[in-house]
Amino acid sequence: SQTIHQWPATLVQPVGSPLSLECTVEGTSNPNLYWYRQAAGRGLQLLFYSVGIGQISSEVPQNLSASRPQDRQFILSSKKLLLSDSGFYLCAWRATGNSPLHFGNGTRLTVT
Amino acid sequence: AQSVTQLDSQVPVFEEAPVELRCNYSSSVSVYLFWYVQYPNQGLQLLLKYLSGSTLVESINGFEAEFNKSQTSFHLRKPSVHISDTAEYFCAVTDTGRRALTFGSGTRLQVQP
Numbered sequence: 142s143q144t145i146h147q148w149p150a151t152l153v154q155p156v157g158s159p160l161s162l163e164c165t166v167e168g169t170s171n172p173n174l175y176w177y178r179q180a181a182g183r184g185l186q187l188l189f190y191s192v193g194i195g196q197i198s199s200e201v202p203q204n205l206s207a208s209r210p211q212d213r214q215f216i217l218s219s220k221k222l223l224l225s226d227s228g229f230y231l232c233a234w235r236a237t238g239n240s241p242l243h244f245g246n247g248t249r250l251t252v253t
Numbered sequence: 254a255q256s257v258t259q260l261d262s263q264v265p266v267f268e269e270a271p272v273e274l275r276c277n278y279s280s281s282v283s284v285y286l287f288w289y290v291q292y293p294n295q296g297l298q299l300l301l302k303y304l305s306g307s308t309l310v311e312s313i314n315g316f317e318a319e320f321n322k323s324q325t326s327f328h329l330r331k332p333s334v335h336i337s338d339t340a341e342y343f344c345a346v347t348d349t350g351r352r353a354l355t356f357g358s359g360t361r362l363q364v365q366p
Contacts, residue, residue, distance in 0.1 A: 147296075173352060173353075175353060177356075183358060183359075184259075184343065184356050184357055184358035184359050185297075185343065185356040187353050187355075190352050190353050192352060198352070200353075229294075231296055231297065233296075233297075239285045239304050239347070239349065241287050241299045241302050241354075242287075242289075242297075242299075242345075242354055243299070244289075244296035244297045244298070245296050246295055246296045247294070247295065247296045249294065
C-alpha cells in the first residue's frame with residue numbers, strides 16, 4: 142500500500158532563517174506531488190505541484206521554493222523565513238486523472 | 254477557473270441531530286468532487302468522492318453527499334452525528350485537465366452533547 146511521510150511534525154524558526162521540509166511517498170511510482178499551506182482559520186492554498194523529477198509548478202509568488210530531486214521526494218525550502226510564512230504545511234500525492242489527493246500529517250511551522 | 258464555496262464556516266449541532274454542510278462549485282467543464290475531513294493537527298483524510306455514475310455517494314461512517322449538476326452543489330449530510338464527528342470538513346473539486354484540487358475554505362463541525 143502507498144504511504145506518505147512528512148517531517149518534521151512541528152518546527153519553530155526565527156525570522157530570516159532557512160527552511161527545509163521534506164516529504165516522501167512509498168508504494169507508488171511517478172506520483173503527482175503537492176505542497177499546500179493552511180493558515181489559521183483559512184482553507185488550503187496550493188503552493189507547488191510536480192508531475193515528475195525536476196518539474197515544479199508554482200501557484201503563487203512568494204519566498205518559498207520547491208524541488209523534486211527524486212521520483213518520490215518533494216522538498217519545500219526557503220532561504221529567509223518571514224513571519225507570514227507561519228502555518229500548517231501539507232504534502233500530498235495523487236496518481237493521474239481523477240484520483241483523490243492523499244495527504245501527509247502536516248508540519249506546523251511557527252516563525253518567531 | 255474553478256472555485257469552491259463553503260458558505261458556513263462553523264456549524265454547531267447537538268449529538269444525534271442531522272447535519273448538512275453545504276458546498277457549491279463553479280467550473281466550465283465536467284468535474285470530480287471530494288469531501289475531506291481534518292482532525293486537529295492532522296492532515297486531511299478523504300471522506301468520499303464523486304467521479305461518475307450515481308450522484309449519491311456514501312462514506313463508511315454514515316456521511317453521504319449528492320452531486321447536483323444543475324445547482325452545482327455537492328452538499329454533505331449525516332442523519333445523526335456523533336461527538337467524534339467534530340472536525341473540519343473541506344470540499345474540493347478538480348477536472349481531467351487540472352493537476353491539482355481546488356479546496357473550499359472549510360466548515361468546522363462542532364457536535365455538542
